[in-house]
């Protein structure tokens with residue numbers, strides 16, 4: 148039975164009533180926070196002080212997805228701030244193995260993300276250094292895009308490598324996850340699912356999370 152985590156993107160939340168918004172999605176396993184710097188991606192969101200504020204009032208752990216340049220410089224600060232899981236982009240790191248080790252040493256889970264066009268093979272040797280591998284299923288930068296089916300073979304290859312390695316790395320997908328696409332991603336081998344629009348576009352976000360869990364169950 149695959150683990151099925153739904154991580155609604157907090158960026159759609161009402162920041163005035165942040166605590167209440169987070170309570171509406173407290174049946175999620177974690178809250179996925181999109182940090183963008185208008186450099187690694189063409190969009191600008193929030194930084195560490197706001198992420199810390201979200202963490203202070205969140206009923207579930209945070210999963211910070213850093214879509215920022217110079218990950219080696221910035222990601223350890225998120226770990227130092229006590230963020231439960233910190234994911235950096237492989238394309239933004241000069242020394243990804245060293246960075247993953249540093250995140251763990253500072254008390255966070257270590258996640259690494261790959262853009263849709265980045266192959267997984269060059270990174271398979273470092274699976275033991277990771278708690279989570281994120282395969283982006285849209286081009287990072289914006290919510291509301293369509294799921295890219297062309298990423299499915301890469302998800303399958305990553306699943307085979309994780310199973311073959313015997314390490315317990317979670318395989319996360321992010322982008323375009325809906326009640327229609329989640330099963331395809333699960334069948335390919337993903338077991339952690341980020342859903343933004345599908346949750347916050349619904350009248351009942353908690354109900355949407357339950358429906359996604361059901362739709363993605365194998």
Ligand SMILES: O=C(CO)[C@@H](O)[C@H](O)COP(=O)(O)O
Nearest residue numbers: 287288289290291323343344
């Ligand atoms: O990081 C990203 C996009 O860059 C994602 O987290 C999306 O923000 C998820 O939103 P939907 O695709 O579910 O609307």
